[in-house]
Amino acid sequence: MRWRQLLFGLLSFLLLWQALAWILSNPVFPPPRVVLSTFVAEVANGNLTRHFLVSAWRVVAGIIVALLLGVPAGLALGQSRRLNRLFSPLIYLTYPIPKVVLLPVFLLLLGVGDTSKIALLALILFFQILVVVRDEASAIRPELLMSVRSLGAGRLALFRFVYLPATIPAVFTALRVSVGTAVAVLFFTESFATTSGLGYYILIQSWGRVAYPQMYAGVVALSLLGLILYYLTDWLEQCLAPWRFLAP
Numbered sequence: 001m002r003w004r005q006l007l008f009g010l011l012s013f014l015l016l017w018q019a020l021a022w023i024l025s026n027p028v029f030p031p032p033r034v035v036l037s038t039f040v041a042e043v044a045n046g047n048l049t050r051h052f053l054v055s056a057w058r059v060v061a062g063i064i065v066a067l068l069l070g071v072p073a074g075l076a077l078g079q080s081r082r083l084n085r086l087f088s089p090l091i092y093l094t095y096p097i098p099k100v101v102l103l104p105v106f107l108l109l110l111g112v113g114d115t116s117k118i119a120l121l122a123l124i125l126f127f128q129i130l131v132v133v134r135d136e137a138s139a140i141r142p143e144l145l146m147s148v149r150s151l152g153a154g155r156l157a158l159f160r161f162v163y164l165p166a167t168i169p170a171v172f173t174a175l176r177v178s179v180g181t182a183v184a185v186l187f188f189t190e191s192f193a194t195t196s197g198l199g200y201y202i203l204i205q206s207w208g209r210v211a212y213p214q215m216y217a218g219v220v221a222l223s224l225l226g227l228i229l230y231y232l233t234d235w236l237e238q239c240l241a242p243w244r245f246l247a248p
Contacts, residue, residue, distance in 0.1 A: 035220065038214055039221070050196070055190065056225055058114055058117050058118055059186050063121070066125035069122070069126050070127075074129065077137075078133065078136065084138065099123050102120065102123075103189055117194075124181060129178070132170045133170055136170035140163065165241075176234075179233065182229070201218045202219060
């Protein structure tokens, strides 16, 4: 059913795109046939593929780092009221700050390579995952915790059998929200001080040379990257939290 909806949405989008191309009749807005043929050619010659793989590596690495740091931190704050009271003011002050403005600082401290871009992505996603996991862990009903403790469960058992399963769906919810943010930030970070990535391909290699079909081919590739990450998140949730999809 979901694939039918996706196919219907794709066909509707292509029809709308073609209609706008006819109405505008401007080389700045080429029709989908031209863009898709350019996309296939750029993938075949390996140019777009290289930039796609670089961007995919950066965003996946950023997500993994954010998960490795954000999930344990969120679980720790959700389990301990003392820790939560200690760090909540700091989170409250830093969470609303648009971290993307720190890109020049990251470039100066970590260089212009992948490290600065991955670190910035991880920082942005870290706060989103941290807050969602913390709130979900702290919302677990006390009677559930007491019932598990009455069976002799210690802190490690509570973490493994209560907190972690209860917060897995929240982690994937945060990931779905974060995918769009991660791809947008990736595009921004690849617009400066780099010679690879889809952001570089779209802005520098295509838009800068007035190669509009290539520019839109890069936009299609970036959209595909976001779509793949979104559906990969769905698939992982079905594997790691199958109880969420059981029929009532």
